[in-house]
Each structure stands twice: as C-alpha cells, then as structure tokens.
Amino acid sequence: MRGNRGAPPPSPGHVVVLGAGFAGLAAALRLAREGVRVTVLDHLDRPGGKAALGYEDFSSGPTVVTMPQVFRALHERTGLTLPPLDPARPTTTYHALDGRTFAPEALHVAGSLEPTLAQLGREEGREYVRLLGTARRIYQGAAPTFLFASPPGRLKLARYAVTRGLGAAPWSSLARLVESGPFLTPFWLRFATYLGADPYRAPAVLHNVSWVELGSGVWHLEGGLGALAVRMRERAEALGVRFEFGTRVEHLVTQGGRVVAAHTGRGVHTADAWVSAADRALTRGWLGLPEDRTPRGVSGFALQLRLSEDRGHAHHILWPAEYAREWRDIRAGRLPTDPTLYLHLDGDRAFLLVNAPPDPGVTDDPRGYGAFLLRGLQARLPLPVTDWHALSPAEYARTSLRGALYGRAPHGLTGSLRPGWTHPGASNLVQVGGTVHPGGGVPLSMLSGWNGAGGLLGLPYDSLDGPRVPGEGETWDGTQTPPG
Known part of the structure; x- marks a missing residue:
C-alpha cells in the first residue's frame, strides 16, 4: 500500500469501512480523528457485530473485558469517558457434576495464589502453579510478535522461532501439554475455545490464552459491551463519520489492483480506500477470490x-x-x-x-x-x-x-497464526477484525481495526498501551513474583 520506497502513502480523502463491529468502530474512530471522511456500512441495524444480534438490550457476543489497558487507551485517544471497570472475583466459578466447584482468582487482581490453591489438593495445586507459569512464559514470548505488533513477516517469525518458539512446545498438542488430572485438564483445555479451537486439536501455544484471564484478570464494564459499541458509534458520528445500517455488501469492484466500488443492496459506494472489518472469508468472496477452504473454527x-x-x-x-x-x-x-x-x-x-x-x-x-x-x-x-x-x-x-465465531480453526503447528491485513489484487483495502491478526476477542479486534486503519495513513503501530508483560524475576503488580 505504500507508494515510493520509504514515503508514506497519500492520505485518502474518503474511506469506506465495511462492518460496524468493534474492529470497524475502532478503524472509523482512528480515521476520523486524523481528519479523513469516513462512511461505515453494516447489514445489521445497529453497531457491535456479533454483540448486536438478538435482543437489543443484550450482548450476544463477548460478555466481559480482558486487557483493560487497551480499553482505557482507546477511550483516551478518542475523547471517550471510560465507565467503571470492576474486576471479576473470582474470574469464573466452575461446577463439576459431583458438586465440586473451583473459583480461581486472577493473580493480578488477588495479588496472591493462595485463595486459588486453597481450593485444590496438594498435587493439583502443584500442577496449577506449573501450568500457570508455563502459560505466562508462552504469553511473554509470543505477545511482542503476535499480539502487540503488525502482522509478522518471515524474518520476524524466524526470530521468534529461534528465540522463543521452543518455549511454546511447538511439537506438542495443547491436550498433551495441560494433562493434569480429571478435574484440571478440561479447565485448562477450555481456554483454547476462546479462539474457536477444538481443544483436542489445538497446538500447545494456545495455552497462553489462559494467562490473559488467570494472570491479568477479567473485568465487568459498566453497561456492557453492547453499550460500548453505542458509545463508540456516537463518538464517531460526533467526529463526522456517517453510518449506513441495513446495507448489505454484494460484491467489490476492482480495477488495476485497487478496489474502486462496493455494490450493495442499497446502491453503489465509491471511495479512495477501504477497511473491511467483516469476516475475512466473506471479504474474499466479495473480491471474487477463491473460497478459503481452511476448516472453520x-x-x-x-x-x-x-x-x-x-x-x-x-x-x-x-x-x-x-x-x-x-x-x-x-x-x-x-x-x-x-x-x-x-x-x-x-x-x-x-x-x-x-x-x-x-x-x-x-x-x-x-x-x-x-x-x-x-x-x-x-x-x-x-x-x-x-x-x-x-x-x-x-x-x-x-x-x-x-x-464460525473466529474464522478459520487455529489447529496444527501453524494454525494459530492469523492471516495478515491484505488481500491480493486490493492494494487500497486493509482487512481487520477477529478473523485476522492479532486474533479474536474485543481488545485484539480493536487493536486490529485501529492499526489497520492507521496503516492506510502511514501511521506507526500503536499498541493501545497493551499489557506490559513482566520479565523474569520481576513482580506482577508489585505484590508477588509470578509463578514459573
């Protein structure tokens, strides 16, 4: 998408964003903040993507917030006031059929593992500490490459493989890595479903997802995520963004390797550049590209x-x-x-x-x-x-x-790699959202939309103050050395 080598691309005068989920809303906000004229198209009747399905006063998508720093930073950069964020204590209560319950406390919130370990037997407690430490190490190794950065190229992937990749047990499955007895094994396996994985087919690297919840915590956002989508839309409109709901894209017209128009059920739209925050497979269909036959999550x-x-x-x-x-x-x-x-x-x-x-x-x-x-x-x-x-x-x-809630299934050794932000033959379109880099979930989708849109303008990557990962020997929140 760049013109002359080293020169930023010319700023587009008008950008059309396809999709008003959280990625599309974040993209629209960043573009509007930089003075770009923005139109957002969505076939639903309100913003929020999956969260906008069903009853209007419900969220049918995500229910809680992780990585709260991302939400705080997005609100600060766009002039929104962030409602209270309250930590969930415990994160979740797990119920076995025999009546046993397990209610772990997030380390970042509780400051100690003792409330969690007190609910487990001695051997279970040792396994919990071991696997939580493993999750932290995998997360610490992966986050700079796969979460808080632009889609990695071959050189960056090779550097990760050499310096951190072996620590993510690349030749192991998740099921083999987290085997820890009849009670804890399904507990650890279920975190991979947050990315749409069959946990018995998931690679071991997806164990890092558990650290996001058990290390950093989950949070209740006052009003819920449906209300967040409404606030983001209202702020975007205040910055001049125009929304057209009930507008279904039928196909995209390309010419000379660029998208020049979108045909919708309500007419034709033209623009200088495009952001697709729809499912990547749907975007490929609109572009007339071959169907992605990768198994769905x-x-x-x-x-x-x-x-x-x-x-x-x-x-x-x-x-x-x-x-x-x-x-x-x-x-x-x-x-x-x-x-x-x-x-x-x-x-x-x-x-x-x-x-x-x-x-x-x-x-x-x-x-x-x-x-x-x-x-x-x-x-x-x-x-x-x-x-x-x-x-x-x-x-x-x-x-x-x-x-499929998160696009293609993240199975196999390279299955957890999310596709990048481009499509062949569409140099002025960026693909963002939960089906591409860095992955599913609201904070990662917003990171994708914010930075994909920023790339259209030649802006540097912005991690939205993503959670800092403690190094070896450092304390987490100044209270306790993380396990591992």
Whole structure:
C-alpha cells in the first residue's frame, strides 16, 4: 500500500469501512480523528457485530473485558469517558457434576495464589502453579510478535522461532501439554475455545490464552459491551463519520489492483480506500477470490434469558459428564448432547452459550434445542427465567462464514497464526477484525481495526498501551513474583 520506497502513502480523502463491529468502530474512530471522511456500512441495524444480534438490550457476543489497558487507551485517544471497570472475583466459578466447584482468582487482581490453591489438593495445586507459569512464559514470548505488533513477516517469525518458539512446545498438542488430572485438564483445555479451537486439536501455544484471564484478570464494564459499541458509534458520528445500517455488501469492484466500488443492496459506494472489518472469508468472496477452504473454527448456540430478579454479575462454567464427548459431537457436525454450559449473569439478564459446529443448518429447531439447554441449566443452577431467545449457528452466520465465531480453526503447528491485513489484487483495502491478526476477542479486534486503519495513513503501530508483560524475576503488580 505504500507508494515510493520509504514515503508514506497519500492520505485518502474518503474511506469506506465495511462492518460496524468493534474492529470497524475502532478503524472509523482512528480515521476520523486524523481528519479523513469516513462512511461505515453494516447489514445489521445497529453497531457491535456479533454483540448486536438478538435482543437489543443484550450482548450476544463477548460478555466481559480482558486487557483493560487497551480499553482505557482507546477511550483516551478518542475523547471517550471510560465507565467503571470492576474486576471479576473470582474470574469464573466452575461446577463439576459431583458438586465440586473451583473459583480461581486472577493473580493480578488477588495479588496472591493462595485463595486459588486453597481450593485444590496438594498435587493439583502443584500442577496449577506449573501450568500457570508455563502459560505466562508462552504469553511473554509470543505477545511482542503476535499480539502487540503488525502482522509478522518471515524474518520476524524466524526470530521468534529461534528465540522463543521452543518455549511454546511447538511439537506438542495443547491436550498433551495441560494433562493434569480429571478435574484440571478440561479447565485448562477450555481456554483454547476462546479462539474457536477444538481443544483436542489445538497446538500447545494456545495455552497462553489462559494467562490473559488467570494472570491479568477479567473485568465487568459498566453497561456492557453492547453499550460500548453505542458509545463508540456516537463518538464517531460526533467526529463526522456517517453510518449506513441495513446495507448489505454484494460484491467489490476492482480495477488495476485497487478496489474502486462496493455494490450493495442499497446502491453503489465509491471511495479512495477501504477497511473491511467483516469476516475475512466473506471479504474474499466479495473480491471474487477463491473460497478459503481452511476448516472453520467453532460456532455457538446461545440463549438470552430475562430474569424476574437481579442476580448480580458472575460467570459460571458447568462441566458435562465427559468433556471429550462434547467435541466428538461437534467434529461429527452435531449439536452436543451434553455440552459445557457457559453462563454470564448480568443483573436481571443472563446469557447462556454452548459450543456448536460451524454449520448454519445444524438445527432447524432452535427453540427445541434451546429448551433442552434451559432444562439442563435449571437442573443444576436454577434461575427465575421469564423469557428467552435462542441464537443458533444460523444467526451467527449473519456475521461470519458458516457461523464460525473466529474464522478459520487455529489447529496444527501453524494454525494459530492469523492471516495478515491484505488481500491480493486490493492494494487500497486493509482487512481487520477477529478473523485476522492479532486474533479474536474485543481488545485484539480493536487493536486490529485501529492499526489497520492507521496503516492506510502511514501511521506507526500503536499498541493501545497493551499489557506490559513482566520479565523474569520481576513482580506482577508489585505484590508477588509470578509463578514459573
């Protein structure tokens, strides 16, 4: 996208952003802050991407905040006031079928491992400390290359492989790395699902995801992430950004290696440059590129629940009888018959989510499967539900190919590498969002949108004050030396 060698690209007068999820909103804000005229197109009727599906006063996507520094920095740079961020204590409560519970405290929040270790047996505690330390080391090695930097080229990948790669157990699977007994093994495996992985097919490097939650903590954002999307849209509009909702892209027209127009169901749009914050596979289809046949990551089946009373803010994981069986069902293209239940309580509302195959046609009876899930939840953790709405993989397919929440599956030795920000034959378009570098989740999506848009303007990479990773021997938050 650069012109003469070493010279910044000419600033585009008008940029069209495709998609009003968190990546698209971050891109629009950065472009508008630099004085660019921006139009945002989205086929939904409000901002937030996956978070905008279903009931308007619910978030159907992410439910909590990780990497809070990224949120603070984005608000500071764009003139937004950040609502209170309260740490979740514990991060999540895990429920086994035999009645045993486990409620770990994030090290950054608690300042000590003692509250967590007190819930475990002696051998389990040793395994917990060992694997938390391993997660920290992998995260520390990977973050400068794969999270808080532009998409790495071959030289940077080679440097990581030589200096840090062996520490990420490249020849091991995640399942082999985290084997730690019947109670803790599924606990460690589930973090890979945050990136859409089948944890039994995931590479060991994805163990670093657990450090983000267990080391740095998860946080409740006042008003939730749906409200954040509304605030970002309002701030963008105040900076002159124009939004057109209910506008579905049909295809992109290219000429001379550049995108010159977007044909939509409501007319033709032209621009000097483009940011696609849609699923990368959908963008490839709009460009007429060959279909990406890489296997898709998991989808979800969710219930938005209305309650008759306020149940506060909390997260629960309810384990099935056999965690591996759930993933055998998903690999076979079936909705799990005994799934792990993820429950987020948010006052008088709740959000229940289970893993599902990436297949919009996996069920033609979402109310039936939803009722099945609700019965399973009520048998183990009763709630005063007054109304509910089901979101099947077909609903999530409105924002992603086949309903895969994070794009292609991060399996195999190189599977965790996310695609970069470019497409062939589209030199004035950048691809951002959770299906490309640096990955899924709201903070990484915002980093992608913010910096992909910045690249159009020749601006340097901005990590949005991403969490500093302590070095060996340093204390975490000045209270305790991290394990490992």
